[in-house]
Amino acid sequence: MRHRVAGRGFHRNTKHRKALLRNLVVSLIDHLKIETTEAKAKETRKIAERLITLGKKGDLSSRRLALSKIPNNKIISKLFNEIAPNIARDSGYLRVLKTRCRPGDNSSMAILEFVDYDLLKGEKEETNEETKSKKKDKEESKAS
DSSP states (O other), X not given: OOTTOOSOOTTOOHHHHHHHHHHHHHHHHHHSEEEEEHHHHHHHHHHHHHHHHHHHHOSHHHHHHHXXXXXXXXXXXXXXXXXXXXXXXXXXXXXXXXXXXXXXXXXXXXXXXXXXXXXXXXXXXXXHHHHHHHHHHHHHHHHO
């Protein structure tokens, strides 16, 4: 019987499971979209949405709580400075889209992405275009 047993174990010990989910959250924040198994995506969504809520608060104690869960300054600063301020909704920041079955073991795969993925990615692409235009301006100034 599974009374009072919450969450998935993934046949791993506690440290391995926490490290796995932490790495998935880091990849999600870094790339804004990841593909993983359906069960891992659902468990990762729980942790990531709590971190995004902390990012929307934006105060020092929230940043310290987020750093205790994900000890990576670069990722937490990206979450607090770039991602969380651009999300307008109160909850439900992520979606899980079922995609295919993996050929090796036939496990169901899913894409975990931000609901506002196009908005967040669009701003990132604009900054890339700005840097490309700056490089072209520098090359033109060197040529003349």
